[in-house]
Amino acid sequence: MTNASDAAGDEKTKTANEKAMAGSETDTTSPASPTVRTEHEDDLDDAFKYLHDHSNAESTSIDLAALRRKIDWRIVPIMFVCYVLQFVDKVVINYAAVMGINKDLALTKNNFTNVGSAFFIAYLIAEVPTGESTSSHGANKVLTHILQDISSRNFHLESGWALTCLSGESVAQRPQEQPTITLFSPHYYTKSEQAPRFAIWYSGLGFGQIIGGLISFAFQHVTNKHFKSWQAMFVFVGIATSLVGMATFFILPDSPMKAKWLSEPEKAALLKYVSINQTGIQNKNFKMRQALEVLADPQLWLLTICTICISVSSGVITTYSATLIQSFGFTPKRTALLNMPSGLVSIAAALIVGFGVRKSESRWAWLVLCCIPGMIGGGLMSFMPASNRAGLLAGIYLVNAITGTLTVIYQWTMANVSGHTKRSVAAALIAGSFSIGNIIGPQTFQARDAPRYYPANIAVMSTQAGGAVVAIVLFGYYVWANNQKDKRQAVEEGLSSSAGNEKILWENLTDKENPNFRYVY
Structure with a gap:
């Protein structure tokens, strides 16, 4: 799927990967390998x-480029389809707003706003058990369960209260999908390959x-x-x-091993290849110490604020978006069609950024x-005259470039x-x-602010600016953190003492604990 980009690679990753694979060949040739310590097995x-x-x-004869293509065509399409459907399920409430749901369910004033927020309140609450369930039960089983539960809510609604409750009920399952899909890519690709x-x-x-x-x-x-x-x-x-x-x-599959x-031989070659990530593949032991480390990690708080x-x-x-477009004077049918270019902007932003990161790493x-x-889109939506419908539509379309930022954030998190x-x-x-963020977003729409809101x-414009500022701060933090690791390692032992030790690549160490781990930015 991305052969030209993959073939380029960055020299740093290539060199480190060769070292890791060399270490693998020496450390795993015997059941009595000294790199396996029984007490930590x-x-x-x-x-x-x-x-x-x-x-x-025998994994040394495996063509890694061919193996990568094989994995691409097996893994990426189904992940793509899963994300398409989970988003369609989420966005149908947007289109239902111009199809008469407000009238049919007697949604008045800010009720529709509250329905949109209820969707993500349940999303937020269900995040608590998400990580552990994904780790314990297997990603494919969790993802299947989520998609089945998402489908169950779409059948019978007779009131606004029912809509709110069922939105929350089904979304209590959906939050597991995003981190589940996110956790898949590092199992099969190196850090630079993950972005595209x-x-x-x-x-x-x-x-x-x-x-x-x-x-x-x-x-x-339908009438x-x-x-x-x-x-x-x-x-x-x-x-x-x-x-x-x-x-x-x-x-x-739950993991490459399955x-x-x-x-x-292909499994062995793949595992050795991605070992350079130093992020592991699968370990079902829950470690409270690692969970608590999340709370004290500045990078995750910065990523949280940015997100x-x-x-x-x-x-x-x-x-x-559909409500805004309709407020410009378009019919419901034309509103549905005019919302479609937003998708083109989202696709372009995601792909340009993903492949751009693969090339430049920035x-x-x-x-x-x-x-x-x-920011430009938010400005157009805020200050363009109501008579300039083309400018207002351009503003809505431009805001969809945020898809590219979220692509970076999810991959950045998994890489670091x-x-x-x-x-x-x-x-x-x-x-x-x-x-x-999605709870806050709908709440910025209040009935008293109609029709221009x-x-x-203005919230769109200002929060985008805030995200950009936090990204720059995060860049500075990663540079500082890597410099601190370099200084500490130079004093304590030096990189050479553990560069050939494969066990440290698989020892379930956090990014802070692993002396060889370096952040990408």
Whole structure:
């Protein structure tokens, strides 16, 4: 899928990867390997145990480029489809707003705003057990369960209260999807390779916007008095999501070690290849110490603040973009179609940033760059005259460039957090931060501010600027943290003392505990 980009690679990762693979060849050739310490064996990564148990697998002859292509076509498409459907399910409430749901369910004043927030309040609450359930039960089982539960809410709604409750009930399952998908990529790709793959599956958000517009347009032609058009749309999306959920169970493995479509030599070659990430593959031991380290880690608090700032705009677009477009004087059918270009902007932003990170590694700069269109969009929505509908539409479309920033944040988190428990908790924390921003976003829309909703539009502009500032601070922190690690390591032991020791790559150490771990920025 991304062969040209992958072939380039960065020289630093390539060199380090060769060292890791060389270490693997020497450390796993015998069951009596000195790198396995019995007293810590239970806490070693399952990948290390697999390599130790399959030390006779001939992995040196495996073509890594061909293996990567094989993994791409097996993993990335289903992750993309999962993200498309979870976003379509989330955005149908946006389209339902112009299909008569407010009238049919007697939603008045700020009730619709509260429904949008209830969606993400449940999302936030359910983040607490997310990381542990993903780690304990297997990612493919969790993802299948989520997609099945998402589909269950789309069948029968008769009141605004029912809509609010069922939105919360189904979303209590959905928050596990984002961190679950996020945790998949590091199992199969190095840090620099992860960014374009994140971009591909996250561009499903844009495709979801386009498909959502088409679905809304199609179902607006349903005229049954007893089964409203928006109800039919909900049922259709629910059935599609359920079918994909069942397919996910059979397509996605819990880990590379359980991938039936990979041979034993291919599994061994892959595990050695991604060992350079120093973030591990699978370890089901929950370590409270690592969970508490999340609370004291400055990078995660900065990432949290950045995510909240940027996600305020996401909350605005997800819940109210159709309402805003309709307020410009368009019919419901034209509103559904005019919302579709937002998806094109989302797709372009995600792919440009994802492949840009692969080439340049400047994650912080790409994040700041994507905040600029969002700020411009917020400005157009706030200050463009009501008569200039083209300018107002351009503002809504530009705000969708935030998709690129979220692509960077999710990949940045997975690249810079190590330790299985810490990674799971961190993934849930960032997803929870996303929900906080999406709770705030709809609340900026108050009935008294209709039809232009100036406070909401200004909030979009200011929060995008805040996200850009935090990204720059985060860049400075990573530079400082790496310098501190370099100084400490030079004093204590030097890099050479552990560069060839494969065990340290799989020892379930956090990014702070591992002396060889370096942050990417």
